[in-house]
Amino acid sequence: MINFRFHIASLVAVFLALALGIVIGSTVIDRAIVDNLNERLDDIEREAERTDTRNDELSNTIDQLEEYIGTTQDFVVVDTLDGVPMITLAVRGIDESPVSETVELAQKAGADALGILWLEEKLKLEDESAIDELGAIVGREGASRRAVRSATWEALAARLGGTPGQSGDPPDLLSRLSDAGFVQFQPVGDPPNGFTIDDVPSGGDRALLVDGTGSTLSAEGTVLPLARTLQSAGVPLVVGEVYQEQDDGPDRGATVVPIRSDDELSATVSTVDDLDMVQGRVAAVIGLSQVATGVYGHYGYGSDVTAPFPTPVSP
DSSP states (O other): OOOHHHHHHHHHHHHHHHHHHHHHHHHHHHHHHHHHHHHHHHHHHHHHHHHHHHHHHHHHHHHHHHHHHHHHHHHHHTTTTTTOBEEEEEEBTBOHHHHHHHHHHHHHTTOBOOEEEEEOGGGGOOSHHHHHHHHHHTTOTTOOHHHHHHHHHHHHHHHHHTSOOOOSSSOOHHHHHHHTTSEEEEEOSOOOTTOOGGGSOSSOSEEEEEEETTOSSOTTTTHHHHHHHHHHTTOOEEEEEEOOOOTTOOOTTTTTHHHHTOHHHHHHOEEESOTTSHHHHHHHHHHHHHHTTTOOOEESSSTTOSBSSOOOOOO
């Protein structure tokens, strides 16, 4: 006869069996999950290693290509600007090295390029005294900020593009602008003995106008109207951008977008948005050699480019 103790023992055994089953089952499931996760982690680690290896290979390839371009750049541009007078204008605030290196490369191409005319921050004309001072230099005393700035671009285009500079008294336009802090001339290479800013030649056959990330003057207020003025003066022009990547900063090509989106200028002015790279500096020199023959393009890696690099043109 089954007694009460037997019932108690049976119930205890059942609960023990259930508890043991739960523990064993959960252990098996957990182990399966852990094994699966470990396998996935192993796959991810292997894929990360493959990606790192591929990135290293690509980085090495880029380094090799840049070294190749740097080594051959002199041969690519040789005689492309032989004897051509060239003026370079650049906006203060951008990285100066690529601008100087572009002028040096143009010199190796044979260009008569003495240096860089830097457009200084004072050209923002943030106060009335600066407006009055610049207005007196360009013959627009009492005019508005916009009128004075427009007259300045016209005077610069006339001075650099065709009108011979004056000497003695009154002083040359560039001297007056430099003395007032609106521009500064930086020689590249060894200038002639006794060289001054007054000696910057007029009648420039080519002009390079450079802006970029970090510039102290807006592209719409400087590069765009100055490019229009130089183009109207008949000076073959290339506009370059020195780009530096910044958090929440502009995309590559943002500086030259106003040129590329202008129907008239985009058809008569070449642009280069990677002057910060060796290939961009070579493209700028080749572009300068082609614009005088009516060959224009928009080069680099930003938006609305024609090609990364100018297409060679047979002589």
